[in-house]
Amino acid sequence: xxxxxxxxxxxxxxxxxxxxxxxxxxxxxxxxxxxxxxxxxxxxxxxxxxxxxxxxxxxxxxxxxxxxxxxxxxxxxxxxxxxxxxxxxxxxxxxxxxxxxxxxxxxxxxxxxxxxxxxxxxxxxxxxxxxxxxxxxxxxxxxxxxxxxxxxxxxxxxxxxxxxxxxxxxxxxxxxxxxxxxxxxxxxxxxxxxxxxxxxxxxxxxxxxxxxxxxxxxxxxxxxxxxxxxxxxxxxxxxxxxxxxxxxxxxxxxxxxxxxxxxxxxxxxxxxxxxxxxxxxxxxxxxxxxxxxxxxxxxxxxxxxxxxxxxxxxxxxxxxxxxxxxxxxxxxxxxxxxxxxxxxxxxxxxxxxxxx
Amino acid sequence: xxxxxxxxxxxxxxxxxxxxxxxxxxxxxxxxxxxxxxxxxxxxxxxxxxxxxxxxxxxxxxxxxxxxxxxxxxxxxxxxxxxxxxxxxxxxxxxxxxxxxxxxxxxxxxxxxxxxxxxxxxxxxxxxxxxxxxxxxxxxxxxxxxxxxxxxxxxxxxxxxxxxxxxxxxxxxxxxxxxxxxxxxxxxxxxxxxxxxxxxxxxxxxxxxxxxxxxxxxxxxxxxxxxxxxxxxxxxxxxxxxxxxxxxxxxxxxxxxxxxxxxxxxxxxxxxxxxxxxxxxxxxxxxxxxxxxxxxxxxxxxxxxxxxxxxxxxxxxxxxxxxxxxxxxxxxxxxxxxxxxxxxxxxxxxxxxxxx
Numbered sequence: 155x156x157x158x159x160x161x162x163x164x165x166x167x168x169x170x171x172x173x174x175x176x177x178x179x180x181x182x183x184x185x186x187x188x189x190x191x192x193x194x195x196x197x198x199x200x201x202x203x204x205x206x207x208x209x210x211x212x213x214x215x216x217x218x219x220x221x222x223x224x225x226x227x228x229x230x231x232x233x234x235x236x237x238x239x240x241x242x243x244x245x246x247x248x249x250x251x252x253x254x255x256x257x258x259x260x261x262x263x264x265x266x267x268x269x270x271x272x273x274x275x276x277x278x279x280x281x282x283x284x285x286x287x288x289x290x291x292x293x294x295x296x297x298x299x300x301x302x303x304x305x306x307x308x309x310x311x312x313x314x315x316x317x318x319x320x321x322x323x324x325x326x327x328x329x330x331x332x333x334x335x336x337x338x339x340x341x342x343x344x345x346x347x348x349x350x351x352x353x354x355x356x357x358x359x360x361x362x363x364x365x366x367x368x369x370x371x372x373x374x375x376x377x378x379x380x381x382x383x384x385x386x387x388x389x390x391x392x393x394x395x396x397x398x399x400x401x402x403x404x405x406x407x408x409x410x411x412x413x414x415x416x417x418x419x420x421x422x423x424x425x426x427x428x429x430x431x432x433x434x435x436x437x438x439x440x441x442x443x444x445x446x447x448x449x450x451x452x453x454x455x456x457x458x459x460x461x462x463x464x465x466x467x468x469x470x471x472x473x474x475x476x477x478x479x480x481x482x483x484x485x486x487x488x489x490x491x492x493x494x495x496x497x498x499x500x501x502x503x504x505x506x507x508x509x510x
Numbered sequence: 511x512x513x514x515x516x517x518x519x520x521x522x523x524x525x526x527x528x529x530x531x532x533x534x535x536x537x538x539x540x541x542x543x544x545x546x547x548x549x550x551x552x553x554x555x556x557x558x559x560x561x562x563x564x565x566x567x568x569x570x571x572x573x574x575x576x577x578x579x580x581x582x583x584x585x586x587x588x589x590x591x592x593x594x595x596x597x598x599x600x601x602x603x604x605x606x607x608x609x610x611x612x613x614x615x616x617x618x619x620x621x622x623x624x625x626x627x628x629x630x631x632x633x634x635x636x637x638x639x640x641x642x643x644x645x646x647x648x649x650x651x652x653x654x655x656x657x658x659x660x661x662x663x664x665x666x667x668x669x670x671x672x673x674x675x676x677x678x679x680x681x682x683x684x685x686x687x688x689x690x691x692x693x694x695x696x697x698x699x700x701x702x703x704x705x706x707x708x709x710x711x712x713x714x715x716x717x718x719x720x721x722x723x724x725x726x727x728x729x730x731x732x733x734x735x736x737x738x739x740x741x742x743x744x745x746x747x748x749x750x751x752x753x754x755x756x757x758x759x760x761x762x763x764x765x766x767x768x769x770x771x772x773x774x775x776x777x778x779x780x781x782x783x784x785x786x787x788x789x790x791x792x793x794x795x796x797x798x799x800x801x802x803x804x805x806x807x808x809x810x811x812x813x814x815x816x817x818x819x820x821x822x823x824x825x826x827x828x829x830x831x832x833x834x835x836x837x838x839x840x841x842x843x844x845x846x847x848x849x850x851x852x853x854x855x856x857x858x859x860x861x862x863x864x865x866x
Contacts, residue, residue, distance in 0.1 A: 412766075437768075
């Protein structure tokens with residue numbers, strides 16, 4: 155049945171990527187890289203130029219599928235991740251969005267309950283359909299042994315972009331709104347939670363094997379607010395998606411959550427935990443043991459840029475420390491544009507063949 | 511003896527701020543706030559306007575002492591912190607520095623070993639002397655029961671400003687230099703370590719009771735690099751300063767260090783640990799027990815901006831959870847300019863009288 159990987163009975167799946175979610179510690183571990191489709195690849199830059207704009211690229215299924223597949227063709231990663239952006243959801247809700255070359259996303263900020271009237275959950279379907287078509291196209295073209303990851307931004311992180319009007323250093327306006335008017339801010343989070351459930355379920359229906367929820371700015375919230383705006387909405391998404399697709403593993407990536415990561419797994423019910431660069435390998439090992447979740451990460455993307463013996467040392471440590479727990483090799487944050495493509499090839503080689 | 515608080519025999523010091531460093535869990539705990547002298551205070555803005563430029567304010571002892579004392583006069587904090595900037599050290603070393611209104615610091619970037627020739631450790635003394643004079647003036651005017659905190663930026667964090675040419679989102683250029691050319695980058699860190707020792711010792715000699723080392727960007731480094739560029743240089747500074755002033759407590763503030771905080775205390779030998787906003791109170795309690803260090807923090811500065819019941823709830827939690835360990839009340843990051851001064855008064859009141 156399309157979109158629902160069979161995790162129920164077979165002793166071995168054709169997709170190594172799914173083995174850790176059955177509790178297997180694979181050697182070598184499956185490997186993919188956050189932002190593996192992106193500006194560091196010349197073939198991506200060519201398609202991006204053809205598309206004209208970043209959003210056009212996201213919303214044109216043929217081209218979005220093409221760039222999704224490019225790193226699979228080049229490196230044979232164990233999973234492809236849908237090429238898209240976490241801001242598709244606010245865009246689908248009707249918040250004006252543009253990507254300014256060299257500056258990143260710009261949105262018309264929403265900073266109070268009254269402005270929520272500008273958003274319309276009923277409008278999402280049309281925009282989401284284009285993404286679902288990309289997923290279906292990728293699914294059709296993907297090698298049988300390669301998993302397909304769908305994703306969304308977590309409500310908190312997406313909200314920060316919607317409130318700040320783009321990226322921000324400290325998410326100050328968003329935190330202030332949440333602190334001053336929790337009831338009003340909860341309406342935005344609720345809207346995003348509902349839209350994210352619809353968005354993720356549609357991706358699974360179209361062919362995604364696994365889902366990842368990116369919470370880039372989870373680290374900016376103190377304890378109770380971390381529960382209220384990070385853990386609780388994520389738990390809701392996980393529960394609702396799994397009501398429909400009980401066997402689809404969901405990976406949470408609460409960047410900067412530090413010592414709160416263990417409880418995050420317990421509260422949200424995610425099956426996988428993305429770990430950021432600041433998390434030492436020993437702590438990832440502890441988290442895997444304590445929570446039973448698959449751990450994923452966490453090479454510094456700038457170590458990949460630097461390459462050489464430092465890259466080897468970090469790969470060796472991650473593979474060594476995490477060899478006896480269910481683990482997926484990845485970066486601790488997205489790959490950066492200045493990454494030499496040959497360093498990525500070297501990395502995949504080191505992971506697959508081991509560092510001696 | 512000026513500059514060396516007597517921590518040796520007396521059962522009670524005249525300065526409550528120093529009690530936690532003797533292992534006492536004071537009720538109420540001592541309280542001060544990072545950036546307590548700053549733009550949120552009208553009296554600060556008046557002095558700042560008189561000074562003309564931010565650097566002029568830092569380097570004019572009469573004015574710098576005045577703004578250091580302003581929050582003590584207004585709120586009666588248990589400690590004053592020298593008004594200065596962590597970039598005094600690169601400025602003293604000869605790197606061109608300016609503060610651009612509304613944009614923050616700008617420096618002529620240093621990105622390789624060759625550029626280190628532009629720096630001259632021999633030049634520092636003249637610049638440092640002006641800061642030491644500020645310390646002496648503050649010491650003379652400070653109430654007997656109020657402690658005086660001297661400070662510097664940690665070599666890693668100061669280096670990021672020197673390499674990036676100012677503040678940065680991810681310290682990418684600095685990390686890349688450190689990863690690609692650790693031997694060369696170590697020369698910059700060494701230079702900063704030496705200058706910091708001289709700078710901190712001078713502050714103690716001039717009258718500082720306690721020192722704090724700010725490592726705002728400690729969170730951007732993965733494990734081995736965290737040891738090499740955060741823990742090791744800080745350990746060197748702590749050891750060298752305490753060779754001269756064995757009784758002066760040193761507080762480290764490795765922001766974003768997450769699960770690495772416990773080892774940070776062990777490796778560096780700091781007597782106090784500043785905790786960031788992301789650290790839950792229970793984790794601060796664990797850290798106090800595990801390391802024996804005084805914990806300090808960690809109210810979200812934006813909760814202070816918001817005020818009201820949320821402020822009360824957080825203060826209540828911090829005071830409750832940390833009541834039986836040596837603890838200093840503070841924010842988890844610097845106070846922000848839009849903070850209403852009356853919220854600060856309310857906070858001090860809540861800490862001193864307790865939340866009912």
